[in-house]
Amino acid sequence: MNAYWLSRDRLDALLEALKRRGYRVIGPVMREGLPTLAPLERARDLPWGVEARAAPGRYEVREDAPKARAFDFVLTPQGWKRLLFPPERLLFRVRRTDLGYEVTTPDPEAEPPLALFGVRPCELRAIQIHDRVLSQGPFADEAYTARRRAAFIVVVQCTRSLETCFCASVGTGPEAREGFDLALTEVTDGFVVVSGSFKGADLLQEMDLPEATEAQQREAREAVARAARSQRRRLDPQGLRDLLYGNLESPLWQEIGERCIGCGNCTMVCPTCFCTTVEDGSDLSGREAWRIQRWDSCFSVEYAYIHGGSIRRSVASRYRQWLTHKLAGWQDQFGTLGCVGCGRCIVWCPVGIDLTEEVARFREQHAAVAAQEEQP
Amino acid sequence: MQPETLNHLAAGPGRTFRPLWARVLRVRRETHDTWTLTLDTGGPFAFAPGQFNMLYVPGVGEVPISISGDPTSPGPLVHTLRAVGAVTRALCSLKPGDLVGVRGPFGTPWPVDRAEGLDVVIVAGGIGLAPLRPALYYLLRRREWYGKIVLLYGARSPRDLLYRRELERWRGRFDLVVEVTVDHADPSWRGHVGVVTRLIPEVSFDPWNTLALVCGPEIMMRFTAQALLDRKVPPENLYLSLERNMQCGVGLCGHCQLGPFFVCKDGPVFAYPRVAPFLGKREV
Amino acid sequence: MKGLAELLAEHPFFQGLKPEHLEYIATCSTNVVFKPGEYLAREGEEADRFYVIRHGTVALELFVPHRGPLVIQTVREGDVLGWSWLFEPHRWAFDARAVTLVRALAFDGACLRRKCDQDPELGYELMKRFARVIAERLKATRIQLMDVYGNAGGR
Structure with missing residues (x-):
């Protein structure tokens, strides 16, 4: 794979090339003091000199870092999920006519295709997981599939980790190796760029970039490796599925349930959570009705409602559903963990529950029980 | 309107979530709270026994309802449903000629192919008879392929019994054992009183060579499964149809999960050993 | 024709009992028949026996005052009916009415209690x-x- 050199002053040329191809470019820009994913007009709108710090229940932004770097914020509070899989959308509209009911469905092909600029490796993996969930089963979410197929993805490899990152331990980062159209690595004075698709290669060719030097490529490799080494949090995927299924009735759930307030923040910021609910409406005349789909959360009480009431009344049972689905059920359903190690659920948990710590406690408890059983 | 043109407006994007339209042919009251709808979908509606459809009333909502017609002679679509919420009440108050949205058929069927050469014990509780009726139609159509066929049906009270005339016809057959029991009798009731599980030890079949199909409230299925296992029906020959909050019917909305399963697409019919680890656990 | 003890041995309730015990129990039993509507037991009356139902259904x-008779359960062929004979004060706790023709074996409670004590x-x-x-x-x-x-409500 050839690596090219994109100096900082040619970032705008890249954005222009994307726009010329008809893409609506979305990337990180500063909004109300936070790096936020929004339409990206010019390279200078990127969060230059912005560093984020994260901890359980905390996210802080400093804007006084060296202005030479645009991606040291690492992760925006909200990820890319909402762009390909919006929090709310119209499924269809029904109009009563003389012939019966006429149904109109929004056509995702009518929207301009998206260029996602600055996707982090863990977020790319989350998108690939959504592809499996929403596009590759026996039934597909056509709107997602159409939007996704049309999208252009520019990954920016991670050269810095937040304190809450643990992508290295689950194998999703800090470097993406496939699944992108272009991948950038931010180094001194610019970016090392590689393409990962025909679309990406075609665009690079048009830009006619010089090849990156060996020194630039080495700097990029080392920066990514440093980001990986700096991660302290770990989630060990080994045996995770059986660990959780084997401990469905552990008292630890109850203990977590006493701290968890069931707010569902973790599911909203999680880049792989995909549950939705629907809402039906109609106008007063009854001639027109509609169905709206909305993100839902397994932490809502109505989530597991069947006639007679909710199956999961306790917060503990809802946390258990979330975590066992993410880390165990997902493996059965989609052949992958549902966690990409972005750590957003840790950052945005109002009470700072950290799934890596909780899983470690399950491991300890399991090991203790196993040791006890071995004693004569 | 001609049946062929019923769905002519429905082509285009968004098929997964968008219903086709069926016209109500008949509405029949089964009990004080349960109705059977017969729907014209513009042609024969092919399905396998145990599958369900999502039925949609514009502006009100969509619910999963099992199909209760005869799978061996595809004709109009038949659904039996209980009016317990806004959507089911709206469905039950439809009139002939009205339109109803249909998506389906979805879900796994009863394993009727596995029944050849075996006795078949069908245990139904309450509205659970509705998804089992297609299996019984199927088995009776090919009656000579099976050993004994037993239908055990429990309901809350005599006034809650579904398909009463049909039950009487079935009881009159020499090649079918039908036992009906109610939890609460009224003075006119001359049949069994007691839970449906009590019928299991008493009825004659060959447990080792039996396929058992069970549908009813989850707690009833748990006790029924135990009673069948106590009689030495092999666990892998025992099938349950589970109920969870199915909103999309196609494994995309997430609500109906039970452990690793999406009940809507991996079920609703499951072999007992697959779901047993999750059934006894609270709030799973 | 099979002897009564042999008949009992085949019944699941008595399975595994020693032959001499079966012989003895048989001497405490009689064949009884009830027409539909007849009572096998009346609430409050002396419970001096129990039944093994051989044919038919018993309610x-x-x-209940103002509501009439309320059927709690039915028992039938193969079931055992009545355990009040075992415990003081030996009174039936409910009515047992033959819904259909009922054939049963009735066992004399006093006779059995004596034997059990010995x-x-x-x-x-x-x-x-x-x-x-x-x-x-x-x-x-x-x-x-x-x-x-x-x-309890639903969608």
């Missing part, structure tokens, strides 16, 4: 069997109480 009823092994065997019937009936009653088909 266990409680008479022969604790037989007493223990019978008690185990009745305890099992009682436990099963209780379990069924609990499920019945849950009103599992009840209707």
